[in-house]
Amino acid sequence: MQKTKMIFTIGPASGSEEVLSELIEAGMNVSRHNFSHGDHEEHEKRINMVKKLREKYNKPIAIMLDTKGPEIRTGNFKEDKAELKEGQQFTVYCGEDILGDETKCSITYAELSNDVKKGDSILIDDGLVGLEVESVEANKINCTVKNSGAVGNHKGVNVPGVSISIPAITEKDKDDLKFGCYMEVDMVAASFIRKAADVMAIRKVLEANGGQDIQIFSKIESQEGVDNIDEIIKFSDGIMVARGDMGVEIPIEKVPMIQKFIIEKCNKAGKPVITATQMLDSMIRNPRPTRAEASDIANAIFDGTDAIMLSGESANGKYPVEAAKTMARIAKRAEEQINYDSLLEKKRETHIQNVPNAISLAACTTASELKASAIITATQSGNTARMVSKYRPGCHVIAVTPSGKVARGLALNWGVFPILAKKVESTDEMIDNSVEISLKSGYVKKGDLVIIAAGIPVSYSGTTNMLKVHIVGDILAQGRGSGTRPGYGTAKIVSSPKEADEVVEKDDILVVKDLDKGYINILDRVAGIISEKGGLTSHLAIECLTREIPIICNAGGATEILKTGTFITMDVIRGIVYNGRVNIM
Numbered sequence: 001m002q003k004t005k006m007i008f009t010i011g012p013a014s015g016s017e018e019v020l021s022e023l024i025e026a027g028m029n030v031s032r033h034n035f036s037h038g039d040h041e042e043h044e045k046r047i048n049m050v051k052k053l054r055e056k057y058n059k060p061i062a063i064m065l066d067t068k069g070p071e072i073r074t075g076n077f078k079e080d081k082a083e084l085k086e087g088q089q090f091t092v093y094c095g096e097d098i099l100g101d102e103t104k105c106s107i108t109y110a111e112l113s114n115d116v117k118k119g120d121s122i123l124i125d126d127g128l129v130g131l132e133v134e135s136v137e138a139n140k141i142n143c144t145v146k147n148s149g150a151v152g153n154h155k156g157v158n159v160p161g162v163s164i165s166i167p168a169i170t171e172k173d174k175d176d177l178k179f180g181c182y183m184e185v186d187m188v189a190a191s192f193i194r195k196a197a198d199v200m201a202i203r204k205v206l207e208a209n210g211g212q213d214i215q216i217f218s219k220i221e222s223q224e225g226v227d228n229i230d231e232i233i234k235f236s237d238g239i240m241v242a243r244g245d246m247g248v249e250i251p252i253e254k255v256p257m258i259q260k261f262i263i264e265k266c267n268k269a270g271k272p273v274i275t276a277t278q279m280l281d282s283m284i285r286n287p288r289p290t291r292a293e294a295s296d297i298a299n300a301i302f303d304g305t306d307a308i309m310l311s312g313e314s315a316n317g318k319y320p321v322e323a324a325k326t327m328a329r330i331a332k333r334a335e336e337q338i339n340y341d342s343l344l345e346k347k348r349e350t351h352i353q354n355v356p357n358a359i360s361l362a363a364c365t366t367a368s369e370l371k372a373s374a375i376i377t378a379t380q381s382g383n384t385a386r387m388v389s390k391y392r393p394g395c396h397v398i399a400v401t402p403s404g405k406v407a408r409g410l411a412l413n414w415g416v417f418p419i420l421a422k423k424v425e426s427t428d429e430m431i432d433n434s435v436e437i438s439l440k441s442g443y444v445k446k447g448d449l450v451i452i453a454a455g456i457p458v459s460y461s462g463t464t465n466m467l468k469v470h471i472v473g474d475i476l477a478q479g480r481g482s483g484t485r486p487g488y489g490t491a492k493i494v495s496s497p498k499e500a501d502e503v504v505e506k507d508d509i510l511v512v513k514d515l516d517k518g519y520i521n522i523l524d525r526v527a528g529i530i531s532e533k534g535g536l537t538s539h540l541a542i543e544c545l546t547r548e549i550p551i552i553c554n555a556g557g558a559t560e561i562l563k564t565g566t567f568i569t570m571d572v573i574r575g576i577v578y579n580g581r582v583n584i585m
Contacts, residue, residue, distance in 0.1 A: 452468040
C-alpha cells in the first residue's frame with residue numbers, strides 16, 4: 001500500500017460523480033477545493049459529493065479548503081490589455097481607479113508605494129512582464145519595463161523580495177472560512193502566509209465559527225514566508241510548499257533548494273508537508289507525463305514529503321484520472337527504493353527525549369528489528385499515529401480511532417492508514433478491538449507480528465505511553481513453554497505411546513494428556529510436544545530440551561481443544577498455541 005498521501009484538486013474536469021469515484025479508487029486521500037475560483041454554491045455541491053462518495057467507499061477522505069488569500073491585481077485597461085515595450089517608462093497607480101494603457105495602470109493594493117523602493121522589481125501576470133522601480137511619488141510608482149509583453153485586466157502582481165504590509169486575510173477569505181466551518185471541512189490551505197501572526201489570524205476566524213478542529217496548512221509562497229519558516233511551522237498543523245507563486249516571488253533556481261529545506265524542517269518538527277504545483281503539469285494537455293515530472297514526484301518523496309498534489313491536472317485538465325493513476329504509480333515505485341532502516345537511524349539523531357517520542361521511536365525500532373507487518377496505534381486524538389509517522393517506519397501505521405474527524409485529520413500523515421472503531425474503556429478491550437478491526441480491514445492477516453502503541457488509561461488523549469508486541473491469531477491453548485525456537489506442524493492428539501508410534505508422522509506436533517517417558521521413542525519424528533499436565537523437570541521435558549524440541553506443558557484442555565490434522569504454531573516463549581502458521585520472532 002502506498003505511504004505517500006495524495007491531494008487532488010476538484011474542478012470542472014473532476015466534478016462529476018463518475019470521475020470523483022475514479023479519483024477515490026486511484027488513491028485520493030484529500031479533495032482540495034480552490035476558493036480562488038467558483039462560488040459557494042458550486043463548492044457546496046462538490047463538497048457534498050465528496051462526502052457522499054467517501055461514505056459509499058468507506059474511506060476517511062479529508063476535505064481541504066484553499067483560500068484565495070491576499071493578492072495584488074491590476075485594474076482595468078481601456079482596451080482590456082496593453083502592449084509594453086522593453087525600456088519604456090510605465091507608471092503604477094496604487095489604489096487609484098484609473099483605466100490602464102501603454103503608459104500606466106492601477107493596482108488594487110493602495111499601500112504598495114510605501115513598501116517598495118528604487119531598484120525593486122514588480123512582476124505582472126506570473127512574471128510575464130517585469131518592471132523595475134525608478135522612483136516613488138505619493139501613490140505613484142515610476143518604473144522601467146524590463147521585458148516586452150502584454151498586460152491586461154485583473155492580472156496578478158508580485159513583488160519579489162519585498163516585505164509588503166497587506167493584511168494576511170481578506171474579507172472574501174473570512175466569508176470563505178465561515179462557509180468552510182459550516183460545511184465542516186477538515187483542513188484549510190492558507191495562501192500567502194508570511195509569518196506566524198498570519199496563521200493565528202486565520203485560526204481566530206475558524207475558532208469564532210466552530211472550526212477549532214480544522215487543521216491549517218500554511219502555504220509558503222514568498223521569501224518572507226521562507227525567512228519565517230520556523231515560527232510558521234510552530235503555529236501551523238502542516239505546510240504546503242506552493243511552488244507556483246514561490247517561483248515568481250523567489251528566483252526560480254532557488255526553489256528546489258527551498259523545497260528540500262522546508263521539507264527537512266517539517267520532518268524534524270513532525271508536521272506533515274505537501275509538495276504542490278505543476279507536478280504533472282503536462283498532463284493537463286497530454287495523456288503521459290514528461291520524464292522531468294516523473295523525477296520531480298520521485299525526488300519530492302526522497303526528500304521526505306508527506307503528500308503530493310495535483311492542481312490543474314485534476315481540476316480542469318483533459319486527463320484527470322490518468323494523472324492521478326500516474327502519480328500513484330510513480331509514488332509507489334519511489335517508496336520501494338527507500339532504505340527505511342537507514343532513514344530510522346537518521347531520525348534517531350533528531351529524537352526529542354520525552355515519553356511519547358520515546359514510545360514512538362521504540363515502536364518503529366522494534367518493528368524494524370522484528371520485521372513487524374504493521375504498527376497499530378489506538379488513538380483518541382491522532383497524536384500517537386502522528387508521532388509514529390514522524391519516524392518513517394517501513395511497515396504501515398494503522399490508526400484505530402473512534403472519531404471520524406480524527407481519522408480524516410490523519411489523511412496527510414505519511415504511511416498512516418486510519419480506521420474507525422467503537423470507543424472502548426479498558427486496555428485489553430482496546431488491544432483486542434484494534435487488532436480485530438485491522439484484521440477485518442485487511443491491513444494485517446492472521447499470523448502477522450504487529451506492534452501496538454497507545455496511551456493508557458484509554459479515556460485520556462495525548463498520552464502515548466504503552467508499547468506491546470502482539471501476534472495476530474487465534475489462541476487455542478496456553479501453558480508453560482520451553483525451547484529455543486517456535487514449533488510448526490500438524491497436531492496429532494494421542495492417548496498412549498503405542499498410538500503415537502502408529503499415527504505420528506515426520507514433523508507432526510504431538511498433543512498428549514501427560515508427559516509419559518514412553519514418548520521418547522518417537523521424539524526424532526516430532527516438531528514439538530504439547531501436554532495438558534507435567535512439568536519442565538520431567539524426564540520427557542528434559543529430553544526435549546536436550547534435543548531442542550519445542551515443548552509446552554500445563555496446557556489445560558489441549559487434547560479437547562486441538563483437533564488432529566490442524567496446523568498449529570507453538571510460541572514457547574509465551575507458552576501459547578496458535579491456530580495456523582504465525583510469525584514468531
